[in-house]
Amino acid sequence: MIKTLFQKIGAGALTMLVPGMLWAQDRAKWNFQEPHTSVAREMYDLHTIVLVICVVICVGVFGAMVYSIVYHRKSIGHKAAHFHENTTVEILWTVIPIFILIGMALPATKSVLAMRDTSSPDMTIKVTGYQWKWGYEYLKGEGDLAGIADGVQLFSVLSTPREQIYGNEPKGENYLLEVDTPLVVPVGKKVRVLLTANDVIHAWWVPAFGVKQDAVPGFIRDSWFKVDKPGIYRGQCAELCGKEHGFMPIVVEVVEPAKFAEWAGKHKTAAAPVASTAAVAAAGGGDGKGTYEKVCSVCHASGVAGAPKFGDKVAWKPRIATGADALHNSALKGKNAMPPKGGMADLPDGDVVAAVDYMMKAAK
Numbered sequence: 001m002i003k004t005l006f007q008k009i010g011a012g013a014l015t016m017l018v019p020g021m022l023w024a025q026d027r028a029k030w031n032f033q034e035p036h037t038s039v040a041r042e043m044y045d046l047h048t049i050v051l052v053i054c055v056v057i058c059v060g061v062f063g064a065m066v067y068s069i070v071y072h073r074k075s076i077g078h079k080a081a082h083f084h085e086n087t088t089v090e091i092l093w094t095v096i097p098i099f100i101l102i103g104m105a106l107p108a109t110k111s112v113l114a115m116r117d118t119s120s121p122d123m124t125i126k127v128t129g130y131q132w133k134w135g136y137e138y139l140k141g142e143g144d145l146a147g148i149a150d151g152v153q154l155f156s157v158l159s160t161p162r163e164q165i166y167g168n169e170p171k172g173e174n175y176l177l178e179v180d181t182p183l184v185v186p187v188g189k190k191v192r193v194l195l196t197a198n199d200v201i202h203a204w205w206v207p208a209f210g211v212k213q214d215a216v217p218g219f220i221r222d223s224w225f226k227v228d229k230p231g232i233y234r235g236q237c238a239e240l241c242g243k244e245h246g247f248m249p250i251v252v253e254v255v256e257p258a259k260f261a262e263w264a265g266k267h268k269t270a271a272a273p274v275a276s277t278a279a280v281a282a283a284g285g286g287d288g289k290g291t292y293e294k295v296c297s298v299c300h301a302s303g304v305a306g307a308p309k310f311g312d313k314v315a316w317k318p319r320i321a322t323g324a325d326a327l328h329n330s331a332l333k334g335k336n337a338m339p340p341k342g343g344m345a346d347l348p349d350g351d352v353v354a355a356v357d358y359m360m361k362a363a364k
Ligand SMILES: [Cu+2]
Pocket: 129, 130, 201, 202, 203, 237, 238, 239, 240, 241, 245, 248
């Protein structure tokens, strides 16, 4: 009887061994991402230590239980021992867990303090969550980063083609984890991120940096990272923020400082205003198609919540009848659920007007 029981346990352990080995081989898929900041490394180690403690406790407790069930069972005539109100045992099972908890709490507290320490950064970037994209604004560089990227602003929008999302095309390698314009930061520099949101709560999460921070409208939260290796790091919005929550990934490109300066220089000239927004609006020189794709399409491509669908002649007809000026005004100042300039306060008026014209033209 006992023999067959152990044979069964042995066979069970063997069948567990194969998936266990497969797991070990493929662990990068199941484990945390490879950490690339000191905070992420601390989190990774903490997770490993606590996991090991849990496994040891689990094996110890269940081992004792199984041993007792098998060897101390009534059918072989075992007589139960009595150790009620045994002071030594009671002290032991109080003191040992206390030490285990202290052993876990000490390194965890140290890591949380390191995570919260956003003091003396080399660079500060404001991150704004929108439904459904990320906005980045380089606020201030310190030391040799002073002034290099200050004032550069960019928007990061999902670049996975809709055909892949709808299943009409095979999915790419970085499916739903790719954007048109990544955030670029220098390697080995402490970057402080200030997080906020424009509409609902989002969360900026980059696992390899050990950063996961809520972006709350009306509040500023901060976090930091200092990446040790150039490369492309991917993350996602980690707070359910609406129907396209899964479509606002984060891509951070970490580059050498020289390359960063070069990149920033390019973006600074690109961001410089060429003419007054009014003049652009008058000349109709704004980027209609680009603005539509970056801003308006979020609602108008699928036609959500009263937003007339792009190219839908029936839905657009009564709106077009109110005149182009009225539509330009609604887009600039906001109407019902549509925020002013689609929620992008920094958008030049010319681009907004051009985007409205572009959408009107498509529906005529
Ligand atoms: Cu979000």
